[in-house]
Amino acid sequence: QHTDRDSYYGGLGGGTAPEDFELANNAFGTTKDLAFVSGAKFSHDFENNDVLTTGMEYQKNDTDDEILGYNKVVDQRVNSFALYGQYEWKPSKAFTALLGARLDHVNVNGFYNIQDVSRTSEVSQTILSPRITLLYNVTDKLQLRGGYARGFRAPQAFNEDLHVSSVGGEQRFVILGEDLENEFSNAYTASLDYTKSFGKTQTNLLIEGFYTSLQNPFTTVSTGTSLPNGSILEETRNGSGAYVAGANIELNVVPSPRLAFQAGLTVQNAKYEENQVLFEADGSVPNETDVSIDEFVRTPNVYGFLTSYWTINKAFKLDVTGNYTGPMTVPFVVGESGFINLVESQSFFDLTTKLTYHLDLKKEFHVELSGGIQNLFNSYQDDFDTGPTRDSDFVYGPNRPRTFFVGLRIFSD
Numbered sequence: 368q369h370t371d372r373d374s375y376y377g378g379l380g381g382g383t384a385p386e387d388f389e390l391a392n393n394a395f396g397t398t399k400d401l402a403f404v405s406g407a408k409f410s411h412d413f414e415n416n417d418v419l420t421t422g423m424e425y426q427k428n429d430t431d432d433e434i435l436g437y438n439k440v441v442d443q444r445v446n447s448f449a450l451y452g453q454y455e456w457k458p459s460k461a462f463t464a465l466l467g468a469r470l471d472h473v474n475v476n477g478f479y480n481i482q483d484v485s486r487t488s489e490v491s492q493t494i495l496s497p498r499i500t501l502l503y504n505v506t507d508k509l510q511l512r513g514g515y516a517r518g519f520r521a522p523q524a525f526n527e528d529l530h531v532s533s534v535g536g537e538q539r540f541v542i543l544g545e546d547l548e549n550e551f552s553n554a555y556t557a558s559l560d561y562t563k564s565f566g567k568t569q570t571n572l573l574i575e576g577f578y579t580s581l582q583n584p585f586t587t588v589s590t591g592t593s594l595p596n597g598s599i600l601e602e603t604r605n606g607s608g609a610y611v612a613g614a615n616i617e618l619n620v621v622p623s624p625r626l627a628f629q630a631g632l633t634v635q636n637a638k639y640e641e642n643q644v645l646f647e648a649d650g651s652v653p654n655e656t657d658v659s660i661d662e663f664v665r666t667p668n669v670y671g672f673l674t675s676y677w678t679i680n681k682a683f684k685l686d687v688t689g690n691y692t693g694p695m696t697v698p699f700v701v702g703e704s705g706f707i708n709l710v711e712s713q714s715f716f717d718l719t720t721k722l723t724y725h726l727d728l729k730k731e732f733h734v735e736l737s738g739g740i741q742n743l744f745n746s747y748q749d750d751f752d753t754g755p756t757r758d759s760d761f762v763y764g765p766n767r768p769r770t771f772f773v774g775l776r777i778f779s780d
Contacts, residue, residue: 370400376434376538393436394538403427418455423448430524437598439540441524443477443488465500473521479542481600486543490521494549510560518554520585522547539705539760541587544604551582571619577635581609584639589646589705599705607641609663625678632671632691637663645698646707658707662696665763667714669693682725686739689718692764700758710761715746717765735776745769 376394408422425448432441453467475490500514522543558575586606589599613635620628639661646658671691678684692715699708721739728734747768752758 368400368402370398370402372398374398394434395436396432396434396439398433399429399431401427401429416457419452420455421450421452423450425449437538437540438480438482440478440480443475443479443524445477445521445523446474448472461504463502465498465502467499468495468497470495471519475521475523477523477543479524481540481542481598484542484600486545488522488543488547490523492521492549494519508562511558512560513557514555516554518552520550522549539599539601539700541601541603544588544602547585547603548583548605550585550605552579553582554579567623569619569621571617573615573617575615575617576613577615578612579610581611584609586643588644589700589707590649599700601705606643607639609637609639611635611637611663613668626676628673628675630671630673632669634669636668637666639663645709646705648706652706655706658709660696660709664696664698664709667693667695669714684723684725686721686723687718689716690765691716695763697761697763699752699761710750712748712763715764716744717741717746718743731780733778733780735774735778737774737776739772741770741772742768 374396376396404424404426406422406424408420410418410420412418426446428443428445430441430443430445433439449469449471451467451469453465456464456466458464470493472493473490475488477486477488479486479488496517496519498514498516500512503511505511524543555578556575557577558573561572563570583605585603587601588604589601613633615631615633617629617631642659642661644657644659645664646655648655648657669691670693672689674686674688676684676686694714695712697710697712699710700706701708719739719741720743721737723735723737726734726736742765745768746765748762748764752761
């Protein structure tokens with residue numbers, strides 16, 4: 368995949384003086400990106416029903432991102448070669464074990480610059496990531512599953528680091544911190560899956576617990592530094608250790624082939640081992656102090672979903688879907704230095720209904736007319752920042768207010 372993009376990230380920020388127009392002209396940029404993935408896989412089934420899967424994968428990513436007016440440069444080359452293998456062991460009908468590992472060799476060569484601040488990344492390392500999954504069928508209705516997997520991210524600029532936002536009419540850039548180390552994760556899961564029929568009604572209940580520990584998690588810190596070109600500098604650093612722990616429950620009920628319900632709820636706790644600095648005051652602005660928090664920002668502790676459909680007859684079908692998002696902490700930049708307020712968001716329930724009418728014009732030619740309402744209860748953010756100096760990143764919750772829609776689909780078998 369090749370990307371060649373011209374972009375503009377600026378604005379006047381409320382000013383109309385000649386120097387404001389000159390500063391706004393700095394924000395034209397170009398991005399060129401080449402992403403390439405190739406690989407091969409081999410699988411062998413043994414006579415005892417065991418399965419061996421092996422393979423290799425090569426990934427290449429070349430990124431050149433420039434905003435010359437701000438002297439911003441991302442010149443990065445990433446090459447990754449991996450070997451992986453997995454053995455599916457089935458000693459009995461009731462028990463299955465998946466044992467696997469992936470060996471990655473990663474090379475990252477990058478140069479990152481914003482105004483007079485520059486960083487380099489020269490990474491060449493080999494990392495082994497094991498994984499295991501155990502499955503036990505207690506009965507034909509009850510299944511237990513447990514697993515462990517290890518993962519990592521090498522120090523490099525990711526897509527979110529190329530994103531440019533604005534606040535106070537100034538651009539906000541992210542640069543890699545010095546001596547950035549790998550981020551590692553260790554994920555543990557355990558689940559219970561129960562299926563039972565009550566007459567013609569089929570039900571399925573899934574209860575799952577999870578725990579993920581993070582070592583050297585990548586975090587973004589607003590440095591409180593305004594560069595000579597007017598931009599605000601943020602830095603990607605390694606945070607203290609962190610964890611995400613919680614439980615998930617899902618219920619499926621199918622009373623008939625024409626009617627089905629599914630709902631799920633997740634309750635979790637995502638925290639750093641120590642308070643994580645989000646804004647680092649440099650002393651240039653009176654009364655500004657460091658802002659820190661031990662919770663993950665923009666991460667609700669409770670969220671869920673529901674989906675259902677009802678085939679009323681051969682012509683009409685009703686779909687109802689919804690997503691619940693619990694309260695979360697959202698950073699809100701309120702100062703030209705990047706100073707942050709921490710805002711506690713409200714909860715949201717985004718419900719969508721859709722009625723579809725199906726018409727067979729001919730045996731193999733069909734038309735579907737549909738209409739409905741997205742975000743039926745208009746559960747939507749009500750405190751957007753406004754004006755030319757707004758914080759463009761202060762957005763959360765459902766991505767649209769109450770919206771009416773209609774659709775037409777014409778297709779053949």
